[in-house]
Amino acid sequence: MMKLGLIGYPLGHSWSPEIHSFFLKQDCYSLIELKEEELGPFLEKKEFDGLNVTIPYKQKVIPYLDELDPLAQEAGAVNTIVNQNGRLIGHNTDVEGFRDMIMAHGIDVKNGKTAVIGDGGVSKAIRCALKQLGADFCVTSRKHSPGSITMQELLDHASEYACLINATPLGMKPHDELMPADPSVFDHLKYAVDVIANPLRTKFLFEAKLKGCVTCGGFEMLVRQAAAADRWFADKHIPEAEILACMKSLYDQRRSVVLIGMPTSGKTTIAELLAEETGKKRIEMDEVIEAEMGMKICTCFQERGETYFRDLESSLCYSLKEAMGSVISCGGGVIKRKENMQALAENGLILWLDRPVDLLYGSSDRPLSSDREHILSLYQERRPYYERYADVRIENSGSVGDTLKQIRKAMEETL
Numbered sequence: 001m002m003k004l005g006l007i008g009y010p011l012g013h014s015w016s017p018e019i020h021s022f023f024l025k026q027d028c029y030s031l032i033e034l035k036e037e038e039l040g041p042f043l044e045k046k047e048f049d050g051l052n053v054t055i056p057y058k059q060k061v062i063p064y065l066d067e068l069d070p071l072a073q074e075a076g077a078v079n080t081i082v083n084q085n086g087r088l089i090g091h092n093t094d095v096e097g098f099r100d101m102i103m104a105h106g107i108d109v110k111n112g113k114t115a116v117i118g119d120g121g122v123s124k125a126i127r128c129a130l131k132q133l134g135a136d137f138c139v140t141s142r143k144h145s146p147g148s149i150t151m152q153e154l155l156d157h158a159s160e161y162a163c164l165i166n167a168t169p170l171g172m173k174p175h176d177e178l179m180p181a182d183p184s185v186f187d188h189l190k191y192a193v194d195v196i197a198n199p200l201r202t203k204f205l206f207e208a209k210l211k212g213c214v215t216c217g218g219f220e221m222l223v224r225q226a227a228a229a230d231r232w233f234a235d236k237h238i239p240e241a242e243i244l245a246c247m248k249s250l251y252d253q254r255r256s257v258v259l260i261g262m263p264t265s266g267k268t269t270i271a272e273l274l275a276e277e278t279g280k281k282r283i284e285m286d287e288v289i290e291a292e293m294g295m296k297i298c299t300c301f302q303e304r305g306e307t308y309f310r311d312l313e314s315s316l317c318y319s320l321k322e323a324m325g326s327v328i329s330c331g332g333g334v335i336k337r338k339e340n341m342q343a344l345a346e347n348g349l350i351l352w353l354d355r356p357v358d359l360l361y362g363s364s365d366r367p368l369s370s371d372r373e374h375i376l377s378l379y380q381e382r383r384p385y386y387e388r389y390a391d392v393r394i395e396n397s398g399s400v401g402d403t404l405k406q407i408r409k410a411m412e413e414t415l
């Protein structure tokens with residue numbers, strides 16, 4: 001069996017072992033956390049067939065290598081090392097991972113200006129990919145490196161940019177409240193790309209999606225650079241279908257399905273069936289909140305007011321960022337606060353169950369939907385929000401079987 005691994009510091013959790021065992025059909029990949037002083041001795045022993053390299057060693061490994069391939073040389077960074085009969089050869093598969101990801105999403109960097117935010121290791125690989133694609137791009141740098149622009153210069157010309165790429169760690173867990181720049185000030189932005197893989201959808205991508213941009217994130221780049229690395233490690237070409245299957249399998253484990261929609265649109269009912277069908281854990285937000293309050297939501301609205309309930313709802317959304325692969329059924333009003341939706345969208349696929357107003361009904365135990373007139377005005381008020389936050393609209397007007405079918409399709413198609 002081959003001996004492969006990932007070196008970096010600190011490593012924390014990484015999806016690389018799962019990804020490589022998916023592609024290579026063997027468990028031969030381990031996480032090797034190395035302190036700076038351990039890096040040289042480890043590489044000199046050469047007791048491995050291949051390595052991936054992550055922060056902070058993409059440049060620091062170079063002096064220990066016998067050869068760099070032309071792309072690694074151009075990038076000035078190495079993320080893949082192959083031990084070829086005792087000679088260590090450095091490659092850079094981030095270039096291919098990034099390039100293939102943006103091409104798969106139809107991101108056209110030839111049509112309009114692109115800005116790469118950040119000039120660290122991964123930024124170098126992105127620049128190589130952008131050059132290959134013939135893009136007109138610039139790079140922002142805090143260090144004023146030659147040829148780069150400042151953040152202020154980028155913002156001063158914000159309306160000129162069609163594509164923004166985050167190559168900084170801003171927005172990565174645990175500082176997921178941060179953004180490298182606010183997409184809303186870029187008037188003509190069409191595409192937003194992030195290299196961050198955790199969370200799946202950074203705040204930067206969430207905001208860009210609200211603007212109607214095409215977005216894609218670092219998790220996909222992680223899978224694609226791994227597929228390219230396996231070509232060096234195992235001389236194995238990983239076909240596109242296999243890459244998509246790997247992403248789907250990992251998304252199934254990592255991403256929750258979040259149901260939003262009007263009261264009585266079917267969220268609770270469909271969530272129960274979906275959880276049963278997929279074996280996923282079901283989280284009914286209103287039940288969790290009622291248990292925490294020790295009272296019914298209706299009573300809470302009467303005795304403590306709506307804001308009291310909404311604050312509990314918001315803090316639950318915040319904790320559900322880590323619900324990993326659950327089915328989450330929300331209360332109808334969850335869309336009233338943008339921060340709720342940003343939290344749920346971090347690691348969630350947001351599905352809007354849209355049920356025709358005529359099929360919605362009022363009931364005495366639902367404080368905000370007591371009669372038909374009220375339901376209609378609530379629908380008119382909320383519809384734009386459901387629409388804005390949803391990744392996919394699911395029409396719940398036929399049988400529950402038909403609705404579940406649409407949901408399965410959405411889960412397949414939104415990688």
Ligand SMILES: Nc1ncnc2c1ncn2[C@@H]1O[C@H](COP(=O)(O)OP(=O)(O)O)[C@@H](O)[C@H]1O
Nearest residue numbers: 262263264265266267268269270396398399400
């Ligand atoms: N596709 C459907 N076909 C028939 N009845 C449905 C369908 N979807 C939902 N319902 C019914 O609508 C009612 C309200 O659904 P519920 O799941 O409580 O909604 P919510 O959680 O969104 O408030 C339930 O009686 C449920 O059985």
Ligand SMILES: O=C(O)C1=C[C@@H](OP(=O)(O)O)[C@@H](O)[C@H](O)C1
Nearest residue numbers: 262263264297331332333367368
């Ligand atoms: O629409 C709303 O504002 C609410 C909907 C309810 O959930 P359902 O959508 O399951 O009825 C519940 O969260 C609360 O009464 C507030």
Ligand SMILES: [Mg+2]
Nearest residue numbers: 267268329330
């Ligand atoms: Mg419900």
